[in-house]
Amino acid sequence: MQPRTPRSRKPRLAAAAAAAAFALVLAGCAGSSEAPEPSEVALVDTGQDIEQVTVAFPGSLANLYIGQESGILNYNLAATVQEGLVGQDPDGQIVPALAESWETPDDTTYVFTLREDARFQNGDPVTPQDVVFSIERAVDPESSPGTYYYLTNLDTVEQTGDREVTVTSKTPDATFLVSLSSAGALVVTQQEFWEAHDGGIGTSDSLLLGTGPYQVTEFQPDSHVLLERVDTWWGGVPKAESIRVNFIPDASTRLAAAQTGDIDIAFNVPITQADDWSSIDGVRVESMNDLSYVGLLFDQNVAPFDDLDVRTAVALSIDREAIAEKLLRGYGEPATAIMTPESLATAFDGDTARAELAAIPQHDYDLEAAQQAIAGTAGEGLETELTYPNTGPQLGVAAQAIAESLGEIGMDVSVREVPIEEWLATIGDGEHGLGFMWYFSTTGDPAEVNSYLLGPGNPNGFESEEAAALITEANALTDPAERAAKLLELETLGADEVVNAPIWWGKSVTAFSNTVGVTDYSPYTFTSTWGASLFAAEAE
Amino acid sequence: MTSRTRRRSAGSRLARIIALRIASVALILLVLSFLTFTLLYLAPGDLVKNLLGNRPSTPEAIEAVRAQYHLDDPFLLRYADWLLSALRGDFGVSIRLQQPVTSVILSRLGVTSLLIGMSFLLAVITAIPLGIVSAARSGTRIDRAASATALFGLSAPSFALAILSITLFAILIPVFPAYGAGTGGLDRLWHLFLPAAVLAAGIGAILMRMTRAAVLRELEGDAITFARARGIPERAVRRIALRSALIPIVTSAGLILTFIIGGTIIVETVFALPGIGQLLEEAVLFKDLPVVQAITLLVAAAIACITIVVDLSYLLLDPRVRARELSV
Numbered sequence: 069m070q071p072r073t074p075r076s077r078k079p080r081l082a083a084a085a086a087a088a089a090f091a092l093v094l095a096g097c098a099g100s101s102e103a104p105e106p107s108e109v110a111l112v113d114t115g116q117d118i119e120q121v122t123v124a125f126p127g128s129l130a131n132l133y134i135g136q137e138s139g140i141l142n143y144n145l146a147a148t149v150q151e152g153l154v155g156q157d158p159d160g161q162i163v164p165a166l167a168e169s170w171e172t173p174d175d176t177t178y179v180f181t182l183r184e185d186a187r188f189q190n191g192d193p194v195t196p197q198d199v200v201f202s203i204e205r206a207v208d209p210e211s212s213p214g215t216y217y218y219l220t221n222l223d224t225v226e227q228t229g230d231r232e233v234t235v236t237s238k239t240p241d242a243t244f245l246v247s248l249s250s251a252g253a254l255v256v257t258q259q260e261f262w263e264a265h266d267g268g269i270g271t272s273d274s275l276l277l278g279t280g281p282y283q284v285t286e287f288q289p290d291s292h293v294l295l296e297r298v299d300t301w302w303g304g305v306p307k308a309e310s311i312r313v314n315f316i317p318d319a320s321t322r323l324a325a326a327q328t329g330d331i332d333i334a335f336n337v338p339i340t341q342a343d344d345w346s347s348i349d350g351v352r353v354e355s356m357n358d359l360s361y362v363g364l365l366f367d368q369n370v371a372p373f374d375d376l377d378v379r380t381a382v383a384l385s386i387d388r389e390a391i392a393e394k395l396l397r398g399y400g401e402p403a404t405a406i407m408t409p410e411s412l413a414t415a416f417d418g419d420t421a422r423a424e425l426a427a428i429p430q431h432d433y434d435l436e437a438a439q440q441a442i443a444g445t446a447g448e449g450l451e452t453e454l455t456y457p458n459t460g461p462q463l464g465v466a467a468q469a470i471a472e473s474l475g476e477i478g479m480d481v482s483v484r485e486v487p488i489e490e491w492l493a494t495i496g497d498g499e500h501g502l503g504f505m506w507y508f509s510t511t512g513d514p515a516e517v518n519s520y521l522l523g524p525g526n527p528n529g530f531e532s533e534e535a536a537a538l539i540t541e542a543n544a545l546t547d548p549a550e551r552a553a554k555l556l557e558l559e560t561l562g563a564d565e566v567v568n569a570p571i572w573w574g575k576s577v578t579a580f581s582n583t584v585g586v587t588d589y590s591p592y593t594f595t596s597t598w599g600a601s602l603f604a605a606e607a608e
Numbered sequence: 609m610t611s612r613t614r615r616r617s618a619g620s621r622l623a624r625i626i627a628l629r630i631a632s633v634a635l636i637l638l639v640l641s642f643l644t645f646t647l648l649y650l651a652p653g654d655l656v657k658n659l660l661g662n663r664p665s666t667p668e669a670i671e672a673v674r675a676q677y678h679l680d681d682p683f684l685l686r687y688a689d690w691l692l693s694a695l696r697g698d699f700g701v702s703i704r705l706q707q708p709v710t711s712v713i714l715s716r717l718g719v720t721s722l723l724i725g726m727s728f729l730l731a732v733i734t735a736i737p738l739g740i741v742s743a744a745r746s747g748t749r750i751d752r753a754a755s756a757t758a759l760f761g762l763s764a765p766s767f768a769l770a771i772l773s774i775t776l777f778a779i780l781i782p783v784f785p786a787y788g789a790g791t792g793g794l795d796r797l798w799h800l801f802l803p804a805a806v807l808a809a810g811i812g813a814i815l816m817r818m819t820r821a822a823v824l825r826e827l828e829g830d831a832i833t834f835a836r837a838r839g840i841p842e843r844a845v846r847r848i849a850l851r852s853a854l855i856p857i858v859t860s861a862g863l864i865l866t867f868i869i870g871g872t873i874i875v876e877t878v879f880a881l882p883g884i885g886q887l888l889e890e891a892v893l894f895k896d897l898p899v900v901q902a903i904t905l906l907v908a909a910a911i912a913c914i915t916i917v918v919d920l921s922y923l924l925l926d927p928r929v930r931a932r933e934l935s936v
Binding site for chain 2: 079126130131136137138139143209210213214216217221268271273280288289290291292311314315316317320321324325327328346486487488490492493495506507521523525526
């Protein structure tokens, strides 16, 4: 659900003074063929320390603990402050974090060995008891309403040695390990710290305590968060002495702040403003596939969307190519399925993944076929509403285009922007038959989104024992290719029934000042210890 | 009756007037708290979804969260719970921020009060003199220019004005910061100047128009005509007119002060200021009931205080009111 995934944890801290040139022509690295013109700035790592990196967030955080508030920006911030047992590298592969190694003696048992040099930011060593405590908090819906779901398959967790923690899952589960990362549900904190604040952590009074390269030293909701580097991180000491994250909700103000030279990194630049940002002197704009999915949701409990012909007609009325190229200006890729090509990286390379996903039954734009499908159904002449969240203006422009096409096949769809909170409440509420699904996967696991949308308890009112069985079977498979094959079967089942209509896979647009570089920039960057990947740069 | 007893009874009468006003304010606050509670209860959105986010969830977890926040209690019971705690001075814990409501509000109050104070001051010191000059020179070029300025201030939406002022005074002529509340002291005043000026523009325009109308009405009134006829010098005539115009001016200034409180939501959002306005907006959307209730009451109480002060000022400004209200 939430945001995207983490990334590399090899921070190149040893960066020699000798300048290594990093050509930041990265947009293509995740394999998208539709990438907009990448920025052509070549950066040189000066090897210097940076006094402060100023980051602009497009909205405020209310709470810094991802268990309590778990939007993508919460993940982005926590990722460089708190770690899980494991992490993800720039390709999304699982790599050691607090655990230096792990063994899986059987399909449901994970034995983690903690790093000897792992320390909290207050200097205390990380104990197995702290890890056990943190996992117990993460799986409790009351202390962690935002993340507990990732760990519903957790069976037991216990300390089994001086530096050893053993975790078991209820069933064999290929997604389980990544759930124990900070991109999933686990951010390890100290038991003593949690108890001293009676569980109310992540607020401006209690802040956070973690093991990452940066420590939160100040937090004021609606204003800013201040992170300062520590020397307790096992990975070394990062280059930026501090990172100040400013919350600037208004897009014009954010742009103005960048124009005055006040911003080093801006997250989630609106697509409509990308040109304005890249025309600022000394600023480059990077887009990156962000593992997000946008599609239409049909609630089968709401007539006439219980009718396969109606759903098919709607799916046939979406001009995905035009939306991605014209309306999203290339900052999005037409989706042929729910799971993204990047999420299949462990099984296929980018081109093969795209080919496999395109082989799933498609409902390409075809208004004539849509008219035939809707003829004689209750969908003819239907008046309905399509709402989209105010935080996704790009969904709004797509909604207008879709409503126009649907108008041509005789459906009268009015489009309405609502606050994201109101939009969340419409998902699967049994009243809104037609809606958007917009989901950021943080872990990048291929089953994360499609098992939510097609599996038991999905918000579409789609009931299928076959789909449930496919998900269980897929998650029990450890071989990435076999698992991908099962998930492709699941997507095929979903496409045959038109449970959802995929529209696009998203890209995030991030603006960087040319005085700051990021090593190994990938879709997983900002959900891992990104603070340590920043370096002082000069444009060549 | 001696003059001393008369003064004493006037004093007790004043105390009674104030006590009555305070009692009616308390009643209004009670009704308002119930209305806010009801409206937020009925508003779209779902607290559980806001907490769980766009992810799957298990029925047991939803139940646990609903129980944690007493969402399954009957509506009236929830209101009574809130009211009893509030009467004891306990406004609860913000669901969104996970902090006591009183400390959350206290941490925001400084920025918003300063913002409101500065913009009110800016509006008063520019609009009232401008309105007086406009009335005195009615029909001249000065009057037309002042009226046009006021029209602009009145009709420009404050978000547009805010963005325009950032473009002009933070980017093109970089004298003020584009956003943020600064670090306190002079830095804060400097950061709040642009937002305060934007807020002041709209209300200043109203205040200028009202001042102009009030002064003009007095200048054209019979009393002034007679005063002139009696040969009283023009300066003194103007002073008499101004004094009579003070009541409508003070009334509109009070009204306008209550107006600014609403305007802070937009201005705080555009200028990224951590104040009460942004806090209220987000709390309403999230259905963070304890925060919404506390802010609504705070704002209502502030408005009530302003109204009482304005009413009491009539006693000071107008001997006729004083005589009517305070005589036995």
